[in-house]
Amino acid sequence: MDRALVLAARGPADDANPRVGCVLLAVDGTTLGEGWHRGAGTPHAEVAAIADARAQENVTHGATAVVTLEPCAHTGRTGPCTKALRDAGIARVVYALADPGASSGGGARELATVGVDVVRGPGEQQSRELVAGWYARAARAPGRTPNPEHAPVHLVLKTATSLDGKVAAADGTSQWITGEASRAHAHTVRARTGAIIVGTGTVLADDPSLTARPGPAAQPDSAAQPDSAAQPDPAAGPDPAARTQPLRVVVGRRDVPEDARVRGSDGRFLHLRTHEPREVLAALAARGVGHAVLEGGPGLATAFLRAGLVDEIHAYLAPLHLGESGRSALADLDIATLAAAPRWRTEHVQRLGDDVLLIARRAAPGPAPGS
Structure with a gap:
């Protein structure tokens, strides 16, 4: 999780989307792939990590995804991360911070219902500091995607x-x-x-x-x-x-x-x-x-x-x-x-x-x- 937080901090600090980092681990604990969200409209951290693993010809079936924010369960500019994780055969997800959004949240529950082992892990405080502005907008505006032009600062x-x-x-x-x-x-x-x-x-x-x-x-x-x-x-x-x-x-x-x-x-x-x-x-x-x-x-x-x-x-x-x-x-x-x-x-x-x-x-x- 420490590594995922460092990756997350590489994303843009002031973006419509949150800064998120993800590390994929094999059963033996070795790293299969890493990724972070580079800004609205680009692949989310989980998708970037899966792409990194595939670029290295690493098999993701049965892997663990360690991610700083609960995987999203909705379609916006990109598809839901929950589907990407399922399609990649991820068996376990460890996340630090729950997504407060009415539309984007609920990914942990969705993954658990299809048999993925989902665990709330460490790093909640650090992750929340990284996404403080986005988190406030998402929590205050249930039912809609945060928009920096109309959302509070x-x-x-x-x-x-x-x-x-x-x-x-x-x-x-x-x-x-x-x-x-x-x-x-x-x-x-x-x-x-x-x-x-x-x-x-x-x-x-x-x-x-x-x-x-x-x-x-x-x-x-x-x-x-x-x-x-x-x-x-x-x-x-x-x-x-x-x-x-x-x-x-x-x-x-x-x-x-x-x-x-x-x-x-x-x-x-x-x-x-x-x-x-x-x-x-x-x-x-x-x-x-x-x-x-x-x-x-x-x-x-x-x-x-x-x-x-x-x-x-x-x-x-x-x-x-x-x-x-x-x-x-x-x-x-x-x-x-x-x-x-x-x-x-x-x-x-x-x-x-x-x-x-x-x-x-x-x-x-x-x-x-x-x-």
């Missing part, structure tokens, strides 16, 4: 704060609150997103370039939480630095200086003169963006949280305190009582050097813990 809010939730000291200094390992990890996230969003205030104060500069994957510290150990980097691939850079989006009515680094020279810059979060996401969806990272500042983060448009939070926590005079990560959310506070579900905790990364997703409605 999966939005990740990234914060880098002190233990008391501050993003800058009283004098405005903020570089660097978190350490090198956290910054390296944040670049791997940038490398697999469709857009990075900041406000004009951040551009005027910090002059960021907002490019993805992934180096060697940040490794969990030996004292990491058990669930974060030895996880393959979802951004891994042949050459992450060579991938198309994310769209650099600046939100706000103030002008962006002509010499601002965020403008770049590759045409991947967009200035949205609005303060309305829904207008921002609509503009991104119209450009085919399905996954975006919101990096600041506090006013922008607060606006998107108040609008209920944040799907996931990446909170990098550094072991220091800045006190009451420090600048808070968020402005007023108009929450007067604990019961009114939105709840998030912790999905992943990882130690990065001396820092800690906490990934949380929106929790389903229900009573607060301990209530």
Whole structure:
């Protein structure tokens, strides 16, 4: 499954279809073929792996398919993967993440009914991170194929704060609150997103370039939480630095200086003169963006949280305190009582050097813990 996840990450990060990897194994565990989905309209990972096995003249009858996403059971631009697996004589399927789509899901059940041994395997968290934008669209839109031009954008809010939730000291200094390992990890996230969003205030104060500069994957510290150990980097691939850079989006009515680094020279810059979060996401969806990272500042983060448009939070926590005079990560959310506070579900905790990364997703409605 680790190998299948690495293969999946080679697919386009911002596509109408999910990134999926597949490895075919013989009974003795040797690899027969490998494949990954290269984008909408191209063969799915399972079909690509079967083709790879046949190109090597390997027999697939009785083989095991290890795939990062439940095989699809519907006909879209390509045929159903369940049929391709049956036709290839695959005897066992191990998949990491269930397909939430009303039309595309159900492949595991269909395979099981015709005698294929189907197993839910490891790697669910890693696979879901790889397909976060597509997954959100599929889950929110039952009964129809996700369309990036009309579907919502999966939005990740990234914060880098002190233990008391501050993003800058009283004098405005903020570089660097978190350490090198956290910054390296944040670049791997940038490398697999469709857009990075900041406000004009951040551009005027910090002059960021907002490019993805992934180096060697940040490794969990030996004292990491058990669930974060030895996880393959979802951004891994042949050459992450060579991938198309994310769209650099600046939100706000103030002008962006002509010499601002965020403008770049590759045409991947967009200035949205609005303060309305829904207008921002609509503009991104119209450009085919399905996954975006919101990096600041506090006013922008607060606006998107108040609008209920944040799907996931990446909170990098550094072991220091800045006190009451420090600048808070968020402005007023108009929450007067604990019961009114939105709840998030912790999905992943990882130690990065001396820092800690906490990934949380929106929790389903229900009573607060301990209530």
